[in-house]
Amino acid sequence: MTEDRNEGRLLANRYRIIELVGKGAMGQVYRAEDTVLGGLTVAIKFVAQAVLNEKRRTRFEQEATICALLGEKSIHIVQVRDYGLDEYDVPFYAMEFLQGKGLNDLIKHRPLSLKRFLRLTRQICLGLQCAHQGIFFKGELCPIIHRDIKPSNILIVQDSTLGEMVKILDFGIAKLIQTGGDQTHSFQGTLAYCSPEQMEGKELDNRSNIYSLGVMMYEMITGEMPILPENNSFGAWYQAHRYYSPEPFRDDLNLPSSLQDLIYQCLAKKREQRPQGMDEVLEAFTSIEEEIEKSKSASDGLTTNSLDYASTYPTQTATGNDEHYYLNAAWPPDKPRQKIVFPRLINSAHGAFPSLWVMLDKEDIEKRLLSTRYNQFLFIMSPHPMVLWITALHNTECGTRWLPCYLDLKTSSGQRTARSLGELGYYRILFFALESADTCQHVLTSTIAGPQRQKLHDWAQSSQTWESHASPQMSKQLLRREFENIKPKIQFKLESLGTDAPSNVSGL
The missing domain is CATH 3.30.200.20 (Phosphorylase Kinase; domain 1)
Incomplete structure (x- = not known):
């Protein structure tokens, strides 16, 4: 070194x-x-x-x-x-010297609760409002436009009085607006968070920051990006910011319609249709908070999509006979008792074994025991190394049950799980019933084809030195889009195989 x-x-x-x-x-x-x-x-x-x-x-x-x-x-x-x-x-x-946690790390695996979102976003708005009001520079009041508003430039530190306190970082490419100055510059910023006018190199004002704030607010409260390009190129991102409509908010988030409207307004393509200043955004937040208080609906525990749990959970330890351990495994206390699936490494005297933990209705589980078991792994390196681990259980009686989950290859657990899948060539599926979640009801084994095993090893290896260029959620969305595209092909293959006897299929 x-x-x-x-x-x-x-x-x-x-x-x-x-x-x-x-x-x-x-x-x-x-x-x-x-x-x-x-x-x-x-x-x-x-x-x-x-x-x-x-x-x-x-x-x-x-x-x-x-x-x-x-x-x-x-x-x-x-x-x-x-x-x-x-x-x-x-x-x-x-x-x-600030010691804290980046907003990007806070929202990496799950979105913020509504209460926490409102508290932190208000502070971000106050900091930006101060910058927009300007500073005296060479005898002139000059507004400051931060040209790189994104979660990694927001630090959350602990304050003895305020609790969590926001600090806005990196004014290295901020624009100091002076009278008579040339305001047109080549592009600077981060593609996923830039306003259309910023990508065009046009004159910027505070409404460009409001657009970037809108992108960030959407990500903070949903864990996803409001728009996604066809690829990660400059041209594709420009098309997305200029022409694509934001994704609708999921119903399960139960967000106030006034908050949704505010975020959509901040994401308007034309800056004259956005809030015209940070004071308008702050006033809207005050109204939203009052609305929540009156309806008694403020909550600090919004749920995320039940199939999108990140692979960062602690491992279990098996002793003695592994099969016996699986059937006596208890549902983790930190997981909700609802229909979800998540990956988990199980340690035993013989090594670490990858597994999927699944909760379904008891009747559904019984129907799935005689199924064709299918698996496939999709990978994306950029903007963030991520694997979509697809498992499907199919029979003619009740159709296909999809069990997708993600492996973040920039985390140690994601790396270990990917390598274990590649080395062992199989994994266990542990079923827990909603009606009696105390112990595992059934265990199935799904094998992985040789080419897929080699890919898992190669992906884990190459991801170690790859630098992430955006949040993991962005890669999840891109993989989910690809999953929806190939679903019909997988479905057709499963239906053509039939389910007279249980079998295992890997890859298309």
């Missing part, structure tokens, strides 16, 4: 650099101690020397200025405390 020469260095005769905590194409962030202020922990950001030129130096200084001035006005924007040049003439700035 290459030694980091910055670690242990005393910067500007004041900041003792401790360790690297973040790195990107445009710079690095270190944890450091402010020796002048008694060892106060700060974050030091350097511009990457590989991209350092006069234009980048000016932008970096502007970023420091924007954050310093905005941080004085709003607690929801990261505070910058110092700016300078090191002995090699490389610019840096010192800011408050």
Whole structure:
């Protein structure tokens, strides 16, 4: 491993650099101690020397200025405390050191509850409102437009007074709007969250941020993206943002219609049809909160799609005879007793065994025991490495029961499960009845074809070094779309096979 020469260095005769905590194409962030202020922990950001030129130096200084001035006005924007040049003439700035969790991590596996969504989104709006109101720069009041609003730029920290507190990060490509300035620029931002006008390189105002906020709000409350392109190219994303209508909200979320309307309004293609300022969004939130309070319907436990549980659950441990253990397995206390399916690794003295845990009506389970068992695995590398694990049980009496679930290959559990499936070539299906969920009712085994096993191994291997470019939910949606496309083909194959005797089929 290459030694980091910055670690242990005393910067500007004041900041003792401790360790690297973040790195990107445009710079690095270190944890450091402010020796002048008694060892106060700060974050030091350097511009990457590989991209350092006069234009980048000016932008970096502007970023420091924007954050310093905005941080004085709003607690929801990261505070910058110092700016300078090191002995090699490389610019840096010192800011408050924040320990928290990115919004992208909070919503990675399930959406926010309505109560938490409202609380955090209001804080995001307050921070953006402050930026839109502007700062005095060179004697002029200049509005600030953040051009990269997305979950990974929202940090949630713990505050002794407020509890969860939002901090908006990365004003590195923010637009400082000055009178008479040229506002047209080449595209900068993150494709999934950009307004149509931003992708066109047009003049931006606060309504572009409102569109990005609308995309993010939809994702926060549903766990999914409001629109999806045909592929991950710039052109496909532009077509999606400019012409595709947002996906309808699922009925099972039970969201107030006023909240749905607000999010749809923020996602309007034409900016004059969106809320015209963050104050309008905040006023709408106040009305929504009052509506919820009056109807007594506020809830902190919205449910997600029952078949979309992520593969991040703790493993069980088997002892003695594995088959005996399966039949005595108890339904996990952290899972709702409803019709769902999720993956789980079971550890035994002989190794780790992949399994699917399924809850159905008892009568449905009995009908499925004599079924053709089908499995197939779909994979997507970009924007986030994800496997859709498809299991289907088919018989002529009651048709096909689909049991899809996901393996996130950027998680250790997803990696282990994919590798185990590839190595073993089979998995167990554990059935639990809604009427008596205490113990497993039946166990089936489904085998995996050789080519599929090799693919699982290859996908797990290649995903280790692949960098995720978007939230896991986006890949789930793309895989779900592909699943719907191939369902008729799978159905036709299952019906052509018949079910006079139970059999196992893998792949198309």
